[in-house]
Amino acid sequence: xxxxxxxxxxxxxxxxxxxxxxxxxxxxxxxxxxxxxxxxxxxxxxxxxxxxxxxxxxxxxxxxxxxxxxxxxxxxxxxxxxxxxxxxxxxxxxxxxxxxxxxxxxxxxxxxxxxxxxxxxxxxxxxxxxxxxxxxxxxxxxxxxxxxxxxxxxxxxxxxxxxxxxxxxxxxxxxxxxxxxxxxxxxxxxxxxxxxxxxxxxxxxxxxxxxxxxxxxxxxxxxxxxxxxxxxxxxxxxxxxxxxxxxxxxxxxxxxxxxxxxxxxxxxxxxxxxxxxxxxxxxxxxxxxxxxxxxxxxxxxxxxxxxxxxxxxxxxxxxxxxxxxxxxxxxxxxxxxxxxxxxxxxxxxxxxxxxxxxxxxxxxxxxxxxxxxxxxxxxxxxxxxxxxxxxxxxxxxxxxxxxxxxxxxxxxxxxxxxxxxxxxxxxxxxxxxxxxxxxxxxxxxxxxxxxxxxxxxxxxxxxxxxxxxxxxxxxxxxxxxxxxxxxxxxxxxxxxxxxxxxxxxxxxxxxxxxxxxxxxxxxxxxxxxxxxxxxxxxxxxxxxxxxxxxxxxxxxxxxxxxxxxxxxxxxxxxxxxxxxxxxxxxxxxxxxxxxxxxxxxxxxxxxxxxxxxxxxxxxxxxxxxxxxxxxxxxxx
Numbered sequence: 001x002x003x004x005x006x007x008x009x010x011x012x013x014x015x016x017x018x019x020x021x022x023x024x025x026x027x028x029x030x031x032x033x034x035x036x037x038x039x040x041x042x043x044x045x046x047x048x049x050x051x052x053x054x055x056x057x058x059x060x061x062x063x064x065x066x067x068x069x070x071x072x073x074x075x076x077x078x079x080x081x082x083x084x085x086x087x088x089x090x091x092x093x094x095x096x097x098x099x100x101x102x103x104x105x106x107x108x109x110x111x112x113x114x115x116x117x118x119x120x121x122x123x124x125x126x127x128x129x130x131x132x133x134x135x136x137x138x139x140x141x142x143x144x145x146x147x148x149x150x151x152x153x154x155x156x157x158x159x160x161x162x163x164x165x166x167x168x169x170x171x172x173x174x175x176x177x178x179x180x181x182x183x184x185x186x187x188x189x190x191x192x193x194x195x196x197x198x199x200x201x202x203x204x205x206x207x208x209x210x211x212x213x214x215x216x217x218x219x220x221x222x223x224x225x226x227x228x229x230x231x232x233x234x235x236x237x238x239x240x241x242x243x244x245x246x247x248x249x250x251x252x253x254x255x256x257x258x259x260x261x262x263x264x265x266x267x268x269x270x271x272x273x274x275x276x277x278x279x280x281x282x283x284x285x286x287x288x289x290x291x292x293x294x295x296x297x298x299x300x301x302x303x304x305x306x307x308x309x310x311x312x313x314x315x316x317x318x319x320x321x322x323x324x325x326x327x328x329x330x331x332x333x334x335x336x337x338x339x340x341x342x343x344x345x346x347x348x349x350x351x352x353x354x355x356x357x358x359x360x361x362x363x364x365x366x367x368x369x370x371x372x373x374x375x376x377x378x379x380x381x382x383x384x385x386x387x388x389x390x391x392x393x394x395x396x397x398x399x400x401x402x403x404x405x406x407x408x409x410x411x412x413x414x415x416x417x418x419x420x421x422x423x424x425x426x427x428x429x430x431x432x433x434x435x436x437x438x439x440x441x442x443x444x445x446x447x448x449x450x451x452x453x454x455x456x457x458x459x460x461x462x463x464x465x466x467x468x469x470x471x472x473x474x475x476x477x478x479x480x481x482x483x484x485x486x487x488x489x490x491x492x493x494x495x496x497x498x499x500x501x502x503x504x505x506x507x508x509x510x511x512x513x514x515x516x517x518x519x520x521x522x523x524x525x526x527x528x529x530x531x532x533x534x535x536x537x538x539x540x541x542x543x544x545x546x547x548x549x550x551x552x553x554x555x556x557x558x559x560x561x562x563x564x565x566x567x568x569x570x571x572x573x574x575x576x577x578x579x580x581x582x583x584x585x586x587x588x589x590x591x592x593x594x595x596x597x598x599x600x601x602x603x604x605x606x607x608x609x610x611x612x613x614x615x616x617x618x619x620x621x622x623x624x625x626x627x628x629x630x631x632x633x634x635x636x
Contacts, residue, residue: 048137080110270346
């Protein structure tokens with residue numbers, strides 16, 4: 001009887017072990033279509049509500065107060081390019097956290113401010129879990145963006161809101177006043193870093209592979225380079241888990257197959273394409289740099305996630321985008337767009353999404369009303385911003401420029417949808433935007449001394465027709481009408497397009513600063529080594545790539561006289577705006593080499609239920625092993 005009883009007990013323990021292991025597998029990241037439990041749903045819902053009300057409210061501005069050792073902060077400013085974390089305390093809308101990491105962040109914006117002699121208005125990254133295991137309602141990292149290149153302060157906010165309106169997964173965002181050691185630093189936009197909280201909220205899991213498209217490698221255009229994952233250096237791994245085999249399978253199917261839905265969330269991809277096309281945002285997958293997006297693999301299916309929209313709504317210049325060929329450069333070089341829009345069913349769906357955007361959130365009255373609401377909410381904060389890149393007058397004109405841009409864009413898109421004007425061309429894309437280098441001289445600072453300036457140099461600008469025109473100091477007479485001197489001359493009042501590969505932004509009312517000179521910006525800076533300019537030419541020694549968008553939002557005559565840089569200027573006198581044109585020169589501050597700083601690799605964390613289940617399984621395993629050992633000893 002004793003032997004039989006022990007056998008029954010042993011069998012019972014083994015059964016418990018099997019059940020526990022099965023429970024672990026069901027809670028495991030490898031499970032397919034794992035439904036979130038009701039308890040988890042409530043926690044997530046509760047956290048999201050707190051995020052919306054206390055961290056990222058859309059109807060008010062909250063204070064973010066950073067306190068750190070003054071010497072550490074000065075070292076951070078003196079060595080901003082190092083993007084080194086410093087320990088700080090952060091009070092976020094009254095919620096205080098100690099042992100928080102803070103550092104400078106950014107690509108172009110960081111390097112641009114580094115070059116400014118009278119501004120230290122850097123963007124910052126707050127990391128709650130860098131030193132200790134803590135979070136802010138689930139969020140571990142928040143970016144404080146300095147609104148570089150956006151005189152309206154609204155472009156990124158509006159674009160994310162548009163993305164939300166069509167169901168794209170977007171990070172949380174809101175306006176904040178940033179203080180450092182009790183001193184107001186500036187009026188910023190806070191944006192949630194894409195990480196575990198974002199993924200859990202939008203996908204119901206955090207276990208998939210996360211990649212970021214960057215301009216410093218190859219493969220971020222999603223073209224086929226071969227079956228070796230190491231070839232795709234432009235797709236940076238941002239998660240612990242790597243599903244490179246699935247990534248290669250997806251790229252192979254996209255480029256060489258037709259069963260796109262097997263590996264790609266097609267509808268979400270169409271929404272992403274529409275979002276960037278409608279807002280004219282070429283600082284994305286659509287543009288020459290093929291960057292500023294994330295790919296998330298969820299059970300073998302990839303979603304493309306929106307990111308970084310300070311150059312939307314006119315930051316790149318023109319409102320002339322072909323909706324069925326919305327690329328900067330050949331359409332075939334962006335297979336995610338080319339292949340999906342070659343499918344008539346997908347193209348029809350894409351047109352429906354575009355139409356939903358321009359007749360919904362972007363409809364004239366609706367969009368105008370939203371801009372007015374935001375202006376009412378933030379204008380006093382903008383006026384009080386002690387480190388602003390722009391004057392308050394430029395802010396007001398920046399808002400008008402956004403409105404004008406979108407009005408022109410919506411008209412063009414509606415005509416394309418109606419078939420009254422072409423929606424595609426010869427396959428060469430919509431052109432313009434960012435070429436291979438950057439015009440303009442040195443960067444200005446943040447003092448409110450008028451419009452941007454730059455040192456005139458000896459760069460050249462190549463127009464869309466291939467003709468080369470000088471954009472040096474003597475290339476154009478002072479111009480108060482806002483005409484941008486490009487390789488082929490952009491239309492009067494044109495925003496010109498962004499100089500070079502992420503060059504300086506177009507400044508609203510650049511021609512109205514002290515001096516009222518909209519002189520053509522010159523090269524003066526050298527492009528990064530090996531960077532390919534528009535049209536496949538390598539840009540060196542200040543040679544410019546294809547010119548900017550012709551036409552463009554323009555706004556009032558003279559308002560947006562071509563690409564220009566925020567406030568102040570390199571060596572240029574006065575305060576005249578820079579005409580822009582073709583995009584000479586190179587990336588600011590030696591953008592050419594090395595990786596950009598940015599979000600570190602995300603740490604994957606399991607849920608509480610997974611940890612409990614695993615713990616129970618381990619405990620049962622130990623008990624079973626102990627029992628078996630005891631049983632064997634008795635038998636011996």
